[in-house]
Amino acid sequence: MSMKKDIGIGILGLGTVGTGIARLLTENADLIARRLGATLTIKRAADLEIEKDRGVVFADGVLTTDPHAVIADPEVDIVLELIGGKELALELIHAAIDQGKHVVTANKAMLAEKGVALFQKAEAANVNIAFEPSVGGCMPIVKTVRESLVGNHIQSICGILNGTCNYILSKITEEGVPFSEALAEAQARGYAEADPGLDVDGYDTAHKLAILSALAYGMEFNFDDIYMEGISGITAMDIDFAAQCGYKIKLLAITKYDRAADSAEVRVHPTMIPDANPLSKVDGTLNAVTITGDAVGDMMLYGHGAGMMPTASAVLSDIVDIGRSILAGGGIHVPLLSYQMENIRRIPVRPIEEVLTHYYFRFSALDRPGVLSKVAGILGEHGISIKSVHQIELQLNGGVPIFMLTHRAREADVRTALSKIAALDVITDEPVLIRIEENQS
């Protein structure tokens, strides 16, 4: 046992999360020390802007504009990488590992794209890279997958991982406003960036899903293999039609692993889920993840997926985990990617065209007899079996809307059929397709 009773923290980036962790380390210092059995002290903190009042008092000499000064400080044991972005963050984490420093990062984009190589380097150097705050804010999703579910073959992960998208979809659902108006409201409230693409196009969700999939399956994979579709095409009408059939529409991150075939589905898209699925009740900026394991069945975590203090809480849990390893004189307590690194492998990702799922379609058609028979005929030719059809008395782009739910079908067949249907002269607008998850997970 080491006799070390003070652990030095170095912070890179005093944005929202960096400021939050500085506050938490200050305000709850006594509590944390009583739980950990050692104090945590911010030795250095770097930001381009060090004159600004962040409501936190730093000791003299702590603040610097030079991130390398933080990493090089001999009193810093754990480096918090909270600057975001990819290149500088990656360079700084490499530098920290080179100097034998443990790292906590919230940088999901960097981890999703460069994580496995970083983890290999860290393991070789016997330093920890912790990343609980990178997915799901305060929800202990990384810890749950790596530690609590260690005895389970994980069958699927299904989550609402982006609070901005969930807020927008909840707003459209509750108020029937168009996407653009819901987005503007999210921006006005500070939930969405001026450039909202990372959120609404699904990138942020996909980055988080990449990390969870890697954890669940000890999986290295190509980020580009994740199928991704954003929420900008979702209309109040589709949400309303879904509700008539007992479904909600959520942007879901879905990973499913087929053990027999040794292949995975890894996809992010707007998804209709039944009202009985607990994820359907997760509204506003909240996040939730359902995980299905062979032993546990379905379980769910639910909480604030972003925000200053919830994310800081997750950073702190990583700091204390590493602190406990430091106090025990050790390095890495839990394998970085849930599996021992020599067991990491590349699992084939099934192309979206080969995915089998249920579908919602909406067509705009001329209001004349025989349309349904033509549409149904094309679907039937491609092996797509209709579960229910609903024709709505409503004018829409020179047509009337028809929506339908299908039984399980193959995406490639669906795409071919929809393109044939779109070409019919009785169809007045592009067909809409939304995938359905009939089961909870």
Next chain:
Amino acid sequence: MSMKKDIGIGILGLGTVGTGIARLLTENADLIARRLGATLTIKRAADLEIEKDRGVVFADGVLTTDPHAVIADPEVDIVLELIGGKELALELIHAAIDQGKHVVTANKAMLAEKGVALFQKAEAANVNIAFEPSVGGCMPIVKTVRESLVGNHIQSICGILNGTCNYILSKITEEGVPFSEALAEAQARGYAEADPGLDVDGYDTAHKLAILSALAYGMEFNFDDIYMEGISGITAMDIDFAAQCGYKIKLLAITKYDRAADSAEVRVHPTMIPDANPLSKVDGTLNAVTITGDAVGDMMLYGHGAGMMPTASAVLSDIVDIGRSILAGGGIHVPLLSYQMENIRRIPVRPIEEVLTHYYFRFSALDRPGVLSKVAGILGEHGISIKSVHQIELQLNGGVPIFMLTHRAREADVRTALSKIAALDVITDEPVLIRIEENQS
């Protein structure tokens, strides 16, 4: 680093959970070894009945009827105490600690009543006592409180922790059957014991709440200080009236800590919660816990709170945690009671009479003018402010039901007022009282 690559497991008790963990260790052995970096081998397993076919193959010489033979086996590193009960279990855990063995236990009653002394002894001996399976089945609630929320002052814990009670209340809610019929159905399905008192009277929930409270607050306390009320008095009528006002009735375990006063409320009773509270959607045998922390806000865990494989999964996560400490050559990685043992203290528990909360009352009264004025008068004299009153056109025990919801009131005042109201000659039956949690937590 130790070079140990096989960790020996000893099982005490091959009931449901013991059989489940034996199955999991066998069926998922490869997966677990790849994650842990070592194998887990069942070296000895004790049960009174060793001839029975449990669908698991044990190696020759593993089974014994003598639990002490398991503990004494030099190849056993971790002892799983899965026999339940209090005295023998306690004796065996003491024996295991004396021999330097780590322990995993699912024994909530024993931990709730004797835990702190055991933890002190284990800490002194540098052996681990892990108990994730004791609360919430597969939900990682112990890990979440001890590790993930380590930076948070925990403000409250509010949970549905007994699947039997939740099943019974869900059944009454959905089908309007009496308690006795719902209980009989729970027994027929194997969810409730022949003697259902431990479940329906709230003891099981209170034991779990005792453990969670101890974890959250580093708290040693008298189990008898927990206020406890079971569900046998809950009727379909009260559930229906609650629903008319937008509430569900659940058996909740509630701990709230008042930092300013340094006192805690620790109570188990049927509780009305608004439909907007996510706990209101947790039906059937499922469990869920909402935890509110100063940094994370509200978060929730949800999953199977009992059952062979979900509980075995929790046992396994504890085994692997301890296994990782063994591989690292160390003893206790995370303090046993979330706080360093020298910081454990006794927090005063507020008597139920001093609790302030909202209430639902139901009275049976003669159907004549002036009754409400008498009832309201008595409530007013005791400072109890009525939020709404509902008189129902329905005959009941020679009277008609009146139900009402109150603003926040003090339990002692409520009790005094209700006893005065019960004595009125226009009141035909004992008043019914159900506490309400207006907020999520």
